[in-house]
Amino acid sequence: xxxxxxxxxxxxxxxxxxxxxxxxxxxxxxxxxxxxxxxxxxxxxxxxxxxxxxxxxxxxxxxxxxxxxxxxxxxxxxxxxxxxxxxxxxxxxxxxxxxxxxxxxxxxxxxxxxxxxxxxxxxxxxxxxxxxxxxxxxxxxxxxxxxxxxxxxxxxxxxxxxxxxxxxxxxxxxxxxxxxxxxxxxxxxxxxxxxxxxxxxxxxxxxxxxxxxxxxxxxxxxxxxxxxxxxxxxxxxxxxxxxxxxxxxxxxxxxxxxxxxxxxxxxxxxxxxxxxxxxxxxxxxx
Amino acid sequence: xxxxxxxxxxxxxxxxxxxxxxxxxxxxxxxxxxxxxxxxxxxxxxxxxxxxxxxxxxxxxxxxxxxxxxxxxxxxxxxxxxxxxxxxxxxxxxx
Numbered sequence: 547x548x549x550x551x552x553x554x555x556x557x558x559x560x561x562x563x564x565x566x567x568x569x570x571x572x573x574x575x576x577x578x579x580x581x582x583x584x585x586x587x588x589x590x591x592x593x594x595x596x597x598x599x600x601x602x603x604x605x606x607x608x609x610x611x612x613x614x615x616x617x618x619x620x621x622x623x624x625x626x627x628x629x630x631x632x633x634x635x636x637x638x639x640x641x642x643x644x645x646x647x648x649x650x651x652x653x654x655x656x657x658x659x660x661x662x663x664x665x666x667x668x669x670x671x672x673x674x675x676x677x678x679x680x681x682x683x684x685x686x687x688x689x690x691x692x693x694x695x696x697x698x699x700x701x702x703x704x705x706x707x708x709x710x711x712x713x714x715x716x717x718x719x720x721x722x723x724x725x726x727x728x729x730x731x732x733x734x735x736x737x738x739x740x741x742x743x744x745x746x747x748x749x750x751x752x753x754x755x756x757x758x759x760x761x762x763x764x765x766x767x768x769x770x771x772x773x774x775x776x777x778x779x780x781x782x783x784x785x786x787x788x789x790x791x792x793x794x795x796x797x798x799x800x801x802x803x804x805x806x807x808x809x810x811x812x813x814x815x816x817x818x819x820x821x822x823x824x825x826x827x828x829x830x831x832x
Numbered sequence: 833x834x835x836x837x838x839x840x841x842x843x844x845x846x847x848x849x850x851x852x853x854x855x856x857x858x859x860x861x862x863x864x865x866x867x868x869x870x871x872x873x874x875x876x877x878x879x880x881x882x883x884x885x886x887x888x889x890x891x892x893x894x895x896x897x898x899x900x901x902x903x904x905x906x907x908x909x910x911x912x913x914x915x916x917x918x919x920x921x922x923x924x925x926x927x
Binding site for chain 2 (some may be wrong): 563639643
């Protein structure tokens with residue numbers, strides 16, 4: 547984890563940012579709550595237990611959302627499962643106090659003063675690596691469809707707005723597109739946007755080379771690519787760049803039956819950007 | 833016989849306890865945000881220190897390289913000086 551270039555923050559700023567993020571989550575978990583201004587941290591102090599009461603006791607989107615708002619970083623599967631289990635077994639106040647111990651931005655790599663916005667009305671597209679393919683597709687798609695380009699730095703486990711100030715983008719009941727190949731040459735975090743977030747995830751599968759062609763290399767790229775596969779196994783669709791890639795990703799999908807997962811639908815990415823959009827976003831295979 | 837508790841008193845007690853719980857919650861959040869800020873600021877300072885150290889190391893390396901270059905030049909000049917002296921001495925002997 548690194549916070550290079552980060553400025554010092556005061557506890558009040560941390561508390562106010564937490565309140566803002568929890569407010570964003572409350573807008574869908576408990577829209578009836580009145581979160582009018584109070585001292586820094588008042589939303590967390592007054593309403594965390596009530597927000598927890600709105601979270602399902604099975605691992606799912608509501609637990610993912612609340613944890614994401616708390617940490618400023620997309621909640622990973624172990625944390626979501628932990629929260630759901632605790633909510634089933636323990637009193638809410640106890641869970642609330644334990645949560646504060648467990649989830650601390652800064653420790654998780656997230657900036658503690660970041661504010662968040664829920665995005666449910668646009669398709670969220672990760673363009674962190676600025677590849678030519680992503681730029682071309684986004685340019686075509688942006689004219690016909692509501693999209694939001696998001697970015698992240700290698701140590702971010704979440705999506706952020708591309709402009710300044712950076713705001714955490716929490717996709718909510720929408721589609722997330724991962725159109726770029728993962729950078730396996732460096733230690734990039736993989737935001738947990740697929741398994742429990744409730745969002746539909748569409749992926750462009752570039753190739754499986756990092757895990758197939760490891761001869762003569764260190765295992766770093768293969769290990770990093772394996773983490774990427776662990777994320778995209780929960781995607782709805784993988785559009786491969788070519789027929790060979792499609793066979794590879796389909797084979798990967800079949801392996802997931804051993805884990806009781808259906809695996810993503812796999813097809814070749816159409817040349818026509820509109821057909822690609824239909825496949826990735828609407829799940830239409832022509 | 834024990835008299836029945838006064839409902840108003842009980843209500844006041846409940847309100848007092850709720851207020852106390854609220855104060856504890858607020859204190860917990862305050863402690864949390866302080867700890868997060870301290871951790872973040874320490875990490876930031878550690879990164880800044882690491883960056884400064886890396887810059888200093890690079891400067892030291894540059895100076896060492898420059899020093900090495902100067903030493904080589906001095907050695908070469910001395911060799912040349914020695915050569916010139918030897919030539920002058922040989923010329924003197926010839927004369």
